[in-house]
Amino acid sequence: MSDTPQVQVKAITVVRSGGDKVFRGIMTAGGLTSLVVLSLIAAFLLYRGFEIFRDFGFSFLTTSEWNSGIDDIGTDARMGVAAMLIGSIVIALIAIVIAVPFAIGVSLFLEYYAPKRLRNLLTAILDLIAAVPSVIYGIWGYVVLMPLVVQWAKTLNDYVGWFPLFSVPAPIFERSPFVAGILLSIMILPITTSVTREVYSRAPKDQIDAAYALGGSRWGGIRTVVLPFGRSGLVGGAMLGLGRALGETIAVFLVLNLVFKVNLNILSSAGGNVASLIATRFGEASRYELKGLMAAGLVLFILTLIVNAIATAIVNRSARGAT
Amino acid sequence: MSAIDTIAVHVEPRRPWRHPLQNVTTVVAIGVLSALGGFGVVALTGLAGNLGWFVAFVGCAVIVSWIAGRFRSKVAAADLVATVVIGAAAATVLIPWSSLIYTVVSKGSEVIYTGWFTHDMSVTAADDAFNVGGVSHAIVGTLIIISIATLISVPIGIASAVYIVEIRGRFSKMVRFLTQAMSGVPSIVAGLFIYSTLVILVFEKFNALAGAFALSILMLPTVARTSEEVLKLVPEDLRSASYALGASQVSTTLRVTLPTVRSGLVTAAVLGVARIAGETAPLLLTSLYLVSFSTDLTGKPMATLPTYTFGNLQIGTENAVARAWGGSLTLLVLIFILFLLARLLAGRGSGK
Numbered sequence: 001m002s003d004t005p006q007v008q009v010k011a012i013t014v015v016r017s018g019g020d021k022v023f024r025g026i027m028t029a030g031g032l033t034s035l036v037v038l039s040l041i042a043a044f045l046l047y048r049g050f051e052i053f054r055d056f057g058f059s060f061l062t063t064s065e066w067n068s069g070i071d072d073i074g075t076d077a078r079m080g081v082a083a084m085l086i087g088s089i090v091i092a093l094i095a096i097v098i099a100v101p102f103a104i105g106v107s108l109f110l111e112y113y114a115p116k117r118l119r120n121l122l123t124a125i126l127d128l129i130a131a132v133p134s135v136i137y138g139i140w141g142y143v144v145l146m147p148l149v150v151q152w153a154k155t156l157n158d159y160v161g162w163f164p165l166f167s168v169p170a171p172i173f174e175r176s177p178f179v180a181g182i183l184l185s186i187m188i189l190p191i192t193t194s195v196t197r198e199v200y201s202r203a204p205k206d207q208i209d210a211a212y213a214l215g216g217s218r219w220g221g222i223r224t225v226v227l228p229f230g231r232s233g234l235v236g237g238a239m240l241g242l243g244r245a246l247g248e249t250i251a252v253f254l255v256l257n258l259v260f261k262v263n264l265n266i267l268s269s270a271g272g273n274v275a276s277l278i279a280t281r282f283g284e285a286s287r288y289e290l291k292g293l294m295a296a297g298l299v300l301f302i303l304t305l306i307v308n309a310i311a312t313a314i315v316n317r318s319a320r321g322a323t
Numbered sequence: 324m325s326a327i328d329t330i331a332v333h334v335e336p337r338r339p340w341r342h343p344l345q346n347v348t349t350v351v352a353i354g355v356l357s358a359l360g361g362f363g364v365v366a367l368t369g370l371a372g373n374l375g376w377f378v379a380f381v382g383c384a385v386i387v388s389w390i391a392g393r394f395r396s397k398v399a400a401a402d403l404v405a406t407v408v409i410g411a412a413a414a415t416v417l418i419p420w421s422s423l424i425y426t427v428v429s430k431g432s433e434v435i436y437t438g439w440f441t442h443d444m445s446v447t448a449a450d451d452a453f454n455v456g457g458v459s460h461a462i463v464g465t466l467i468i469i470s471i472a473t474l475i476s477v478p479i480g481i482a483s484a485v486y487i488v489e490i491r492g493r494f495s496k497m498v499r500f501l502t503q504a505m506s507g508v509p510s511i512v513a514g515l516f517i518y519s520t521l522v523i524l525v526f527e528k529f530n531a532l533a534g535a536f537a538l539s540i541l542m543l544p545t546v547a548r549t550s551e552e553v554l555k556l557v558p559e560d561l562r563s564a565s566y567a568l569g570a571s572q573v574s575t576t577l578r579v580t581l582p583t584v585r586s587g588l589v590t591a592a593v594l595g596v597a598r599i600a601g602e603t604a605p606l607l608l609t610s611l612y613l614v615s616f617s618t619d620l621t622g623k624p625m626a627t628l629p630t631y632t633f634g635n636l637q638i639g640t641e642n643a644v645a646r647a648w649g650g651s652l653t654l655l656v657l658i659f660i661l662f663l664l665a666r667l668l669a670g671r672g673s674g675k
Contacts, residue, residue, distance in 0.1 A: 016571075016572070017571050017573075019571055019573045020571050020572045020573055022573075023572060023573040023576070024490055024492070024572070026482065027482045027485045027486045027489070027490050028486055028490065028492055028494070029482070030478070030479050030480075030481075030482020030483050030485070030486060031482065031483045031485075031486030031487065031490075031492070031494065031495075031498040032494065032498065033479050033482075033483060033543065034483065034498060034501040034502045034504075034505045034543065034544070034547070035497070035498070035501050037505065037540060037543070038501060038504070038505055038508075040516070040520075041508070041512065041513070041516045041540075044516055044519050044520055045512070045515065045516065045519065047519075048519045101412070102412050102415065102416050104412075105408065105409045105411070105412020105413060106412055106413050106416055108409050109409045109410060109412065109413035110413075113406065113409060113410065113413075114413075122413070124666075125417075125420065127662070128659065128662055129420050131597040131598065131600075131601070131658050131662060132423065132601070132655065132658070133600065133601015133602065133603065133629055133654060133655075133658070134601065134602075134603065134604075135601060135603040135629050135632050135633050135636075135651070135654075136423070136427060136601065136632070136651045136654065136655060137423070138633075138636075139632065139636055139644075139647055139648065139651055140422070140423045140426055140427065142636075143426070143430075143644075144422060144423075144426050145419070148374070186416075186419045186420075189416060216398070217398050217399065217401070217402035218402055218405075218406070219401055219402040219404075219405035219406070220398065220401075220402070222405070223405075240507070243507040244507070246509070247507065247508070247509025247510065247511070247512070248509075249509065249510060249511040249603070249604035250603045250604050250629075250633065254636065275509055275511045275604070278511050278515065279511060279604055279607060282607070282608060293515070294515060294519060297511070297512050297515040297516075300509055300511075300512060301508065301509065301512045304507050304508065304509050304512075305504060305507065305508075307507070308503070308504050308506075308507030309500075309504050311507075312500060312503040312504055313500075316500075316503075
């Protein structure tokens, strides 16, 4: 036995009571609900749409036609979501291209320009607007926005109509992807703005102050510190908006003319949208077509899930301060 | 006059926070010149209307501020232009939003009369005059479906947040990630899922309960995310104190942590409700629409304000569309009330 006492580090062991174990079990079950629900959605849509994937295989993604056949078991049917899928992406991209610059402007204004009171007021308005239901956007978009956008579309077509994107086969500008895209850009602005704003507000204050101290202007500080810092957050916010735009149904349904043909003339009155396809055809679908809609739903689900997962990963990373 | 008086008059407190006269005059000058320029552009070119004037005004403001800035330096010019552009972006986004609110209020208020809130559409056609029929069935239906969705998703949402913040189990990161990913599930997909399970398999007809389940899928991520943010605000000391007193994790969570953020959790629930109150697409696939008052949860479809609005819009005649505006206004007011409630509750600070 030595004289120096042996220092013993006692390991902390947690002894959980029975109540604790039950409680933790219940909370874990609650936490895993999201996993269960997401898997169930995928499983059931796959199960319901399985026949479609079996019958059409990969061509379900490359065919534009939507013909559910002459009877309930789909004789002579030819179905595919190519036009709808491309239409969805085109509209969502239009929405993003318009919404992102405004989201940057509004976030910068709220964080670095607006006086405190105005900022609080605008933030409250932003939160409120984010909760306006899509059916109201739809009715407003149809009645108020569309006539205006048709005017813009005509002007665009007059001046840059030689460019394939802005040319039209016939001078009908109502219910075009352009109209739907602009409406969606207004709808996704709140969510995109709230993400970019969150990221911009975390820009290192000391670096901005350093920019001022070196004689930089406010814009100088923003350009050299805030914008580079927030770049990945901006991408994440834009992608979250993209996910929303891809999944939006009712508003698009009301302002878009669904045509089962891939159309990249964004000003012309013919577009595609997976979600609207489901809403349009659901009511009068035959059994076989219903399966097609389930398959289309699965495609949409997977697409939005991928976009959202990437967006979430980017936002989470940038929120931790990595640039 | 004595000398002392003169000096006393001239001493003024400095106010460094006030804008120097030069800045104020610059802003006023840019504003006036741009407004004039805007009128000029509208008069000379194809731009027309208030919106055209606004575009011309912003364009002129950019040019004028650039020129004004150049009197000082290149840096100042860039700063001024950036200020104008950023301010213009903020002002521009207010245009569609205020237009939306204004249109809904002005068009919606045309059809609302005293019976609007007490009648349903069972004996009224969408085309009838505006002194008959109403949305009582849709309001009640919306409230019923929302309440059930809330009962389902609030406990699960809070449990999910407790799992992430309190339990900190093995799957915490995954649960958070999945919850975020779940918030992006398109509403129509949630509707399709419930249709393919509850509507086809379980009840074999469209029903209100299915609608509530579809909405709870959409509501869950909002509740979970907000509750998580709120729970994170509970100081660690509070938990440690509770543990030090010998409390188990159950009683710490249920008696200390959750009561501390009670109002925050209510806010989470209200935000979740506001998220789903206007959902239309999933309801079209699950609870559908009914013209009459009904409280039957599993046997019949049920009317809601969004499907009422959408249905009337689909009918498309003048009076039906007017009713759709009325439905929109009612829905909007309902959501705004919920939001005020959330703000009030959040503003009360964390409970006792």
